[in-house]
Amino acid sequence: MTGxxxxxxxxxxLSILLLTAPPSLTAAEPDELISTIKSxxxxxxxxxxxxxxxxxxxxxxxxxxxxxLTAFGDANPLAANYLRSVTETIVxxxxxxxxxxxxxxxxxxxxxxxxxxQARRLAFEILARVDASIVDRLIPGMLTDPSPLFRRDAxxxxxxxxxxxxxxxxxxxxxxxxxxxxxxxxxxxxxKAIAKPLRKMGEKLDLPRHFGFLTQWHxxxxxxxxxxxxxxxxxxxxxxIDLKEKLAGKLGPASWKLYKTSNDFGILDIAKQISPYxxxxxxxxxxxxxxxPRSIQFRLGTPNAWKLWVNxxxxxxxxxxxxxxxxxxxxxxxxxxxxxxxxxxxxxxxEQEEDWAQRYQFQVRTCNVSGIxxxxxxxxxxxxxxxxxxx
Amino acid sequence: xxxxxxxxxxxxxxxxxxxxxxxxxxxxxxxxxRQFRGNLSSSVAAGEKPPVTWGExxxxxxxxPLAGRGLSGPIVVTDRVYLTSSDGFNQDRLLVECFxxxxxxxxxxxxxxxxxxxxxxxxxxxxxxxxxxxGKRIFAFYSSNDLVCLDLDGNLLWYRGLTHDxxxxxxxxxxxxxPVVIGDTVIxxxxxxxxxxxxxxxxxxxxxxxxxxxxxxxxxSSPIELPGKxxxxxxxxxxxxxxxxxxxxxxxxxxxxxxxxSSRTPSSVVADGIVFIPSNGLTALRPAADGKQAxxxxxxxxxxxxxxxxxxxxxxxxxxxxxxxxxxxxxxxxKLIWQLRLKGAxxxxxxxxxxxxxxxxxxxxxxxxxxSGPKGKIVSENPLGATILCTPAIADNxxxxxxxxxxxxxxx
Numbered sequence: 001m002t003g004x005x006x007x008x009x010x011x012x013x014l015s016i017l018l019l020t021a022p023p024s025l026t027a028a029e030p031d032e033l034i035s036t037i038k039s040x041x042x043x044x045x046x047x048x049x050x051x052x053x054x055x056x057x058x059x060x061x062x063x064x065x066x067x068x069l070t071a072f073g074d075a076n077p078l079a080a081n082y083l084r085s086v087t088e089t090i091v092x093x094x095x096x097x098x099x100x101x102x103x104x105x106x107x108x109x110x111x112x113x114x115x116x117x118q119a120r121r122l123a124f125e126i127l128a129r130v131d132a133s134i135v136d137r138l139i140p141g142m143l144t145d146p147s148p149l150f151r152r153d154a155x156x157x158x159x160x161x162x163x164x165x166x167x168x169x170x171x172x173x174x175x176x177x178x179x180x181x182x183x184x185x186x187x188x189x190x191x192k193a194i195a196k197p198l199r200k201m202g203e204k205l206d207l208p209r210h211f212g213f214l215t216q217w218h219x220x221x222x223x224x225x226x227x228x229x230x231x232x233x234x235x236x237x238x239x240x241i242d243l244k245e246k247l248a249g250k251l252g253p254a255s256w257k258l259y260k261t262s263n264d265f266g267i268l269d270i271a272k273q274i275s276p277y278x279x280x281x282x283x284x285x286x287x288x289x290x291x292x293p294r295s296i297q298f299r300l301g302t303p304n305a306w307k308l309w310v311n312x313x314x315x316x317x318x319x320x321x322x323x324x325x326x327x328x329x330x331x332x333x334x335x336x337x338x339x340x341x342x343x344x345x346x347x348x349x350x351e352q353e354e355d356w357a358q359r360y361q362f363q364v365r366t367c368n369v370s371g372i373x374x375x376x377x378x379x380x381x382x383x384x385x386x387x388x389x390x391x
Numbered sequence: 392x393x394x395x396x397x398x399x400x401x402x403x404x405x406x407x408x409x410x411x412x413x414x415x416x417x418x419x420x421x422x423x424x425r426q427f428r429g430n431l432s433s434s435v436a437a438g439e440k441p442p443v444t445w446g447e448x449x450x451x452x453x454x455x456p457l458a459g460r461g462l463s464g465p466i467v468v469t470d471r472v473y474l475t476s477s478d479g480f481n482q483d484r485l486l487v488e489c490f491x492x493x494x495x496x497x498x499x500x501x502x503x504x505x506x507x508x509x510x511x512x513x514x515x516x517x518x519x520x521x522x523x524x525x526g527k528r529i530f531a532f533y534s535s536n537d538l539v540c541l542d543l544d545g546n547l548l549w550y551r552g553l554t555h556d557x558x559x560x561x562x563x564x565x566x567x568x569x570p571v572v573i574g575d576t577v578i579x580x581x582x583x584x585x586x587x588x589x590x591x592x593x594x595x596x597x598x599x600x601x602x603x604x605x606x607x608x609x610x611x612s613s614p615i616e617l618p619g620k621x622x623x624x625x626x627x628x629x630x631x632x633x634x635x636x637x638x639x640x641x642x643x644x645x646x647x648x649x650x651x652x653s654s655r656t657p658s659s660v661v662a663d664g665i666v667f668i669p670s671n672g673l674t675a676l677r678p679a680a681d682g683k684q685a686x687x688x689x690x691x692x693x694x695x696x697x698x699x700x701x702x703x704x705x706x707x708x709x710x711x712x713x714x715x716x717x718x719x720x721x722x723x724x725x726k727l728i729w730q731l732r733l734k735g736a737x738x739x740x741x742x743x744x745x746x747x748x749x750x751x752x753x754x755x756x757x758x759x760x761x762x763s764g765p766k767g768k769i770v771s772e773n774p775l776g777a778t779i780l781c782t783p784a785i786a787d788n789x790x791x792x793x794x795x796x797x798x799x800x801x802x803x
Contacts, residue, residue, distance in 0.1 A: 042556045044598040047549045051596065054547055077506040078552055081539075085547035088501055092545075118504055152480060187480050303563075316558070320584040323563035323609070326510050 030064050033057040034071045037086070038079045054082055058089040065090060065126075066105050072119035084122060091126050101130060110138060117147035117370065124150075143184035146370045151184040159193050166197060175201045182210070186371040188265065188327045195264070211327075212365040212373025213266025214286050214343070218243055219259050222280035224250040225348050230281040231305050231319050237283040237344060238309070250280065263363075265327060270347065271360040277349055280360075284345040288366065289377040290336040296374045298343075301329040302362040305348040310334050311341055321350045322357040328371070424467040424784035424791075427521035427569035428740060432615040433660055434703045436744040436785035443747055443759045444771045445801045452789065452802040453495030459486050460795040461518035462567070462738070467492060467786035468524045468543060474798060475531045477517030482509040485517065487531045489545060492787050495800060499545035507535035507554025511565025514738075514780070516795070520569040520613075521782065523577065525594055530577050534566040538579060540597055549597035553579070559586035567611035567656075571627065573640035576600055578627050582610035589614070589629050591643050601643025608632040612658040616640070617666065619682055626682065628666065630659050635668050637678070647685045649676060657697035657740070662704035662722060665689060669697040673711055675725065690725040694718065698737065700750075705743040705762050712737060717750070717760065719767060731767030733758050740782040742790075751779040751792060775799065 036053040040046040057068070068087050072080050094101055106123045109115055127134050139157060142150035158181035166174035175198060182194045182205075195205055208215050223235045236247050243256040261268045270282055298308060298315070303325040307317040316332045349360045366374045428434040442450040459476030466473050470492045478484040483505040489498045509517045511534050520532040528548060531539040536553035554560045562583040570579045576591045587605035592598065610631040617626040617637060626637040626646055634650040653659075654669035661667070666676040666686065672693035676686040695702075695711040695718055703710045709722045715733045720726060735752035742749050747770060748760040755775035761768040777794035784791040789802035 040550075042552075044549070044551060044592075044596065047598060048596045051548050058546065077504065077555060078550055081503045081506070081550050082547060084503060085501060089546060092499060149479070189480070318559055318585050319607075320561075320563060323584070324510065324512065326563070329510055329563060330508070 030057060030060060030067050034068065034083070037082045038071065038075050040078050040082060041076065042078075050079075050082055054086055057086045060090060062090055062094045062099060062101050065102060065123075066109060069109055069119040069123055070115065072116035072122075075116075080116075080118060084118075087122060087126070091129075095129065101126065103127060103131065107134065107138075110134075111141075113146055117145075117149070121147055121149050143180070145184075148186060148371050151370075152187060152190065155181045155185045155187075155190050155194075159190065162194075162197070171201060175203070179203070186211070186367075207264040208262070208266050209375070210373060211266060212367050212375060213261075214288070214364045214366065214376075215262070215266055215268075216258065216260050217268060217284040217286050217345075218256045219270070219274065219282055219284045220247060220249070220254050220256045221282035222250045222254070222275075222277045223247075223283075224279065225281045225350065226279045228305070228319070228321075228348070228350055230279075231307075231346075231348050233281075235281060235283070237285070238346070241285055241342065241344060243285075256285075266363040266365060267361050268363070269361040270349075271358060276358060276360065279351045280349045282347050282349075282360075284347060284362075286343050287376070288336065288341045288343055290338055290341060291377070292338050293336060294374075295333060295335050295369075296366050297369060298332045298334055298364060298366060299328040299330065299371075300332065300345075300362060300364045301325045301327050302347060303359045304362065305350070306362065307346040308332060309342075309344040309346075311337065319348075321348075322352060322354075322359070325359065325361070325363075327363065328365075333369075422467075422786050423469065423524075423526065424465075424786045425526065426466060426523035426571060427464060427613050428658070428660075428701065428782060429742070429784070431618070431661070432571065432613070432658070433662065434701070434740060434742045434782070435705055436742065439744040439785050440788045441744050441749075441785055441790045442801055442803050445757075445773045447774075447776070450801055450803055452800040454800075455490060455495045455497070455798045457488075457793065457796055457798055458500070459484065459518065460516035461793060462516055462780040463518045463569075463793075464521040464781040465784045465791040465793055465798060466522055466524055466529075467784050467791060468526060468529075471498065471543065472784075472791055472798070472800075473522055473524065473529050473531075474793060475518040475520075475522050475533065477505075477509070477533060482511065482517040483535070485531070485533055485535075485537055485539070487522070487529065487539060487541060487545070489543075490798065492789075492800070495798075501539075501541060501545050501547070503537065503539055503550070505533065505535040505537050506552030507533075507537060508561040508563075509535045510561075510563045515565040515567070517565070519565055519567045523570045523572045525572045525575070525577075528594060530570050530572065530594075532570045532579060534562075536560055536566065536579075536581055538570070538577075538592070538597070540577075540594070548595075551592065551597050553581055553590070557581075557586050557588065559583075560588070561585070562609055564609070567613075569613040571614045571616060573616045573625050573627055574622060576640050578614050578640060580605070580610065580612075580614045580629055580631075582606070582608060582631055584609060589627075589638075589643070591627075591640065600641065603638070603643050605629070606631060606633050608655070610655045612653075612655055615659055615661060617661055617678065624682065628659055628661075630668060631655060635659065635666070635670070635676075637682075646683050647678070649674075649686060654697060656699050657701040660702055660704055665704075665722070667702050667704055667709060667722075669702060669711075672696045673702060673709065673720075673725070675709075675722070692720070692725040694727065695720060695725070699740075700737050701740040703741050703743055703748070705748070706746075708762065710741065710743075710748060710762075712741065712750070717741075717748075717767060729765070729767040731760065731769070733769075738780040742783055742785055744785050749783065749785075749790065751775075751781075751783060753778055753780060755779045755794065 033053040143154040162177035459478030461476040476486040485503040591600040673695035674691035675689040739751040
């Protein structure tokens with residue numbers, strides 16, 4: 001046999017092998033690749049294997065998209081970003097190559113609220129690239145969607161329409177639309193844009209309840225935080241909470257007192273409601289009743305350093321002073337037990353003298369992962385129920 | 392011709408071809424603008440001749456609308472411009488985009504979901520750090536401490552969530568430090584009140600080569616390279632409130648430390664082996680020859696303090712900016728040569744090319760200043776009509792600059 005003949009026979013054999021092999025190795029094993037991607041974790045664990053899996057899975061046909069999107073459901077935030085990249089790469093190639101996307105399946109995925117909100121939103125953005133009509137078809141029905149982004153879009157449309165009607169003198173109809181918009185609104189800019197005209201129309205709104213703010217706290221202090229050293233000192237409330245006990249504070253004996261806030265955004269202002277202490281630690285406690293064990297988020301905003309305990313366990317701490325305050329600045333996932341859950345917040349003020357360093361305040365709300373309020377003694381995520389008439 | 396002669400000519404030809412390729416690669420490489428303030432963090436584009444005048448209809452090659460906000464500057468790698476942005480009500484949607492240098496056509500866009508806190512000052516954006524590249528990969532970094540590595544075609548290579556790893560690593564005003572690539576290590580400086588560190592990561596897979604605890608103070612300055620005679624021994628300089636630390640880039644081993652308080656926003660610059668650090672005004676440090684001993688102070692002058700824009704060294708002169716005032720001094724001795732008052736506020740660091748300095752004000756008015764004259768002279772004032780907070784890139788004889796809404800190529 002000559003060398004040329006041998007080469008021809010090898011080529012022929014290889015061709016047969018390729019022709020009889022499964023049409024796409026990638027398509028045959030997406031679950032395995034996805035499993036590898038999902039193994040990425042903190043501090044680069046699993047990165048090299050995930051990169052190989054991303055490269056292989058990204059070469060798959062669009063038919064694999066639903067499998068990839070579904071996998072977001074139990075992926076950690078890092079893995080979800082790998083899956084997102086796979087999805088976008090497949091879609092870009094399909095659109096550039098004028099291949100068909102599984103539109104009906106994608107739309108079914110978008111409207112199925114049991115899927116991961118980020119994956120549904122990504123699917124929506126993909127579909128919107130090839131079918132702009134889905135915005136008008138789907139968004140209006142997403143006012144109470146678990147996805148904050150879908151809700152935001154739905155609320156924005158209602159606000160826009162209500163503003164237009166209000167300007168045209170159709171106040172009743174506008175009011176109805178504003179009230180409907182409030183059902184889905186959890187971003188403060190939208191809530192403000194709704195609350196202002198509704199209040200002008202005479203509506204009474206309970207925004208602290210809408211957001212799920214904790215508005216009643218027993219507070220004791222001040223304890224010493226000179227040179228910020230009090231942040232790491234475990235004063236008596238960190239060991240035991242006894243609301244009747246008198247404690248040795250920085251300025252003498254200190255007792256627990258009940259403070260309430262009626263601020264729309266649940267802000268309890270220590271500097272204004274109690275005293276503009278400097279170099280101080282205050283402890284704030286309240287009780288959250290849960291009918292059954294459940295996971296919720298504590299969302300906190302403050303320009304002061306803080307520590308948070310739930311049922312005696314520290315769940316987060318942040319030692320940052322005067323770098324701004326914002327609604328939902330920090331999100332802390334917490335598992336509550338059935339019955340009473342004791343919340344303890346340590347809130348620290350430093351000794352800076354600048355005008356912008358005098359705020360001593362906090363806001364805490366309880367909500368589900370989607371940002372919808374979860375109330376004490378009411379285990380269901382709830383939004384305020386306002387009387388509403390159909391326009 | 393004898394066979395050996397022919398062989399020698401063939402070898403010579405091959406060598407010439409290799410040299411030609413090397414020169415070509417060098418030229419291409421020189422045209423890149425791969426990170427914050429350019430390849431060597433110097434803000435200088437040698438050999439480039441960008442325009443000195445432009446307007447809405449003059450010398451604008453293209454203007455592209457952007458999907459998100461950003462203070463990050465564009466970078467240029469071969470024939471592509473790379474840019475990061477952040478989008479969404481919470482600035483938690485992270486974007487990396489790639490555009491064609493010649494046409495501005497977007498080649499690809501990738502989006503990611505932030506894994507760290509995204510809160511920042513209203514003037515800032517999650518996409519404040521400028522991305523970096525080693526010529527093969529893009530390293531996109533955000534205030535939320537998400538670090539994304541993509542190849543030049545947008546394929547994800549690895550992803551790190553540094554606040555996901557270190558939950559207290561955040562600043563509610565926003566983080567701004569840009570990454571730097573030295574050899575095969577990408578270095579990030581993450582410093583805030585609640586947690587501070589610097590990290591060197593393997594460019595190939597994002598694994599941690601070294602992690603170093605830093606002082607817990609806010610810091611927005613960026614690490615820079617101090618090139619070594621042996622590239623494998625290049626140092627990274629980390630500047631912050633307590634001074635400047637030189638580490639071996641690949642290992643994180645400390646080489647030396649300068650312990651005078653230094654600025655937390657403008658970044659140092661290296662020129663002709665001298666480190667110019669915004670400290671006590673401006674301090675010129677001469678590192679020891681062995682790269683390990685403490686550097687000596689060549690000169691310092693408290694008249695040359697910097698606001699937000701970083702100092703720039705160009706053609707033997709140092710240019711610093713505090714408020715709207717530009718000061719030009721002799722890089723060798725700190726002697727003041729001239730000072731010039733511009734108008735407006737400046738966040739963007741100046742860049743230099745072809746004898747000119749480019750100062751982009753926050754209102755989008757750009758002052759082109761003569762860099763070499765005996766007195767400070769404004770050559771032209773050019774409006775863009777948009778808020779400019781980024782440090783622009785210079786490549787392809789053009790300036791690439793972005794606002795929150797657009798990316799421009801300014802070119803003849």
